[in-house]
Amino acid sequence: MAQHRDSARESILTAFQELLIDTSGSGASLDAVARAAGVTKGGLLYHFGSRDGLETALIDRLERLADAEYERMRAAPAGAAASYVAMAEYVNSPLDRATLAGGSLARRNPRAHAVIVDMRRRYFDILNEDLRDPDLARATMLLADGLYYDATTIGEPFEHELDIPAFLARLTPRTVS
Structure with missing residues (x-):
């Protein structure tokens, strides 16, 4: 189960990273990141807590x-x-x-x-x-x-x-x- 959690976390982080690159940051909203990672916004917040948490992890x-x-x-x-x-x-x-x-x-x-x-x-x-x-x-x-x-x-x-x-x-x- 921990491996799945780590995998989901890495997928979300990578989606955030790629959206930052592709949109110069303007298209990297939490909703867009969740959509790109194939998770719910709640799932994203479960792993990172906030936009600040996502930025810190990156x-x-x-x-x-x-x-x-x-x-x-x-x-x-x-x-x-x-x-x-x-x-x-x-x-x-x-x-x-x-x-x-x-x-x-x-x-x-x-x-x-x-x-x-x-x-x-x-x-x-x-x-x-x-x-x-x-x-x-x-x-x-x-x-x-x-x-x-x-x-x-x-x-x-x-x-x-x-x-x-x-x-x-x-x-x-x-x-x-």
């Missing part, structure tokens, strides 16, 4: 996914920078979807805003640890932002695809003997 999901991503980046064999710019692995991932929904919430939810800002800072810190250069760390973030934009708006390969590991190797400071 922000908690985002934080859990981001924490896992920070660890993945730190452990990446090719380094955190190469991991961070690997857009093919990120686009439409659970973290991507939660981040997009969190961004929609961040416009009016101070905690969501703080989590999104903290994510950017933590990514920068991890990249700076990896590259040992704050300018390269920030440039890597901007590179990844551009690659993400390209992947999500164009949807097809650019005529000159970037060999990310080779590019990052060219940017990484060399040790002078």
